[in-house]
Amino acid sequence: MFDAFPVTAPKSISVPAGVADRMAYGPITNFDAGAEIYAEGERVGSLYQVAYGVVRVYRLLADGRRQICAFHAASDIFGFETGSERHFFADAVCITGLRTLRSGSEAELSRELLKLALQSLDRAHDHLLTIGRNDAMGRVAAFLLEMADRQDHGGRSVSLPMSRLDIADYLSLTIETVSRVITRLKESGVIRLASTRQIDIVRPDALRAMTA
Amino acid sequence: MFDAFPVTAPKSISVPAGVADRMAYGPITNFDAGAEIYAEGERVGSLYQVAYGVVRVYRLLADGRRQICAFHAASDIFGFETGSERHFFADAVCITGLRTLRSGSEAELSRELLKLALQSLDRAHDHLLTIGRNDAMGRVAAFLLEMADRQDHGGRSVSLPMSRLDIADYLSLTIETVSRVITRLKESGVIRLASTRQIDIVRPDALRAMTA
DNA sequence: CGACTACTTGAAAAGAGTCAATTCACGTGG
């Protein structure tokens, strides 16, 4: 399976210091691959923390196209919203477990939530740069590096729980382009494919050189 | 000049309820067009509120390319950072006045800062969608609508304090493409150019139909 | 009036998208 992004709850969940401690959170809720976590228009309830698995957060356009804003893996906290209604969809990429974070006493948590919100903001800006200033090759390279970075096998081996379509929708590309880029990276010896969803990064530096 | 984005301090500055009230802020500092407000790598000091004028916040790439993340106009608050160092550049698009917000007592402000940070996050996600899911025409259309929305002359007349290059760097396009799209919009009667920087939106609905 | 910069326009090239056809991987049932 996908051992890089844990699919079973680890003994201890690494948590941004101080946050989850002060939150009363319940047991882990399990989601099958593709299961909806929340949908646009729903009333905002709480925040979530990924225990295991991967979540995609996205918007859907009128014509059915999809823009994935973020992938969240174990220990990530997501679900921030400005208003009282959800502006995004979230669902499980693979089998996934979530903890619901209900803030016991909202006020004293804002400081830490602020920190988390700013982290999300940071990631959003990085993503903007990835899409705005990279060609197809650069975007896929950035994506692989991001994934490798978030699952530290010494940074060499990357497992992709998400489909090529998910990747394409995250990078604002088409499946075909993602596939062709991966083939080119493979043929140039920069990466190696153990299987379609399991990639070895042979020359990380080469990937880095392709990104803006 | 640019009467839509006020270039002189208005009598009363509209502020997200409760925030600026509780912040001790000093007098207005003035910046010439192009003047640097802060640079990447600088130590994070405080937040800023635009009194008049327009600010661009951007990143610079190794090869000199630029990605503008946001434009900020009167009453906008900007300058959020995750760490203690600036990750962006900010400078004045035109002659601009800023108030520095120094938080008197950090803790009790987090709640309101959180709200502001989440607004920034929202905008970043919108921007991501604009760039990720629109062609050149759609991006420019979205840009004009955004600008019109933020300076309400009944939504018909838009003044652009920023250059075509600024617009291009904001939308991840080239100057030439921005120019060509504007020409096409003009020729199809969707907009009218009072001058290069002053645009009348003749058919807002047509613009809306072009965006994702 | 002249010089500088901003903006516009044109032609050619490059990159990604689209449409269509295989190939591959995997789970199911014979």
Place this chain on the structure above:
DNA sequence: CCACGTGAATTGACTCTTTTCAAGTAGTCG
């Protein structure tokens, strides 16, 4: 255990949009 069916991924040929490179025009400020 193997054949088959299904959905995912890859590959190919072609089109279209945007970039690139190169002039040219318009505004503006001294």
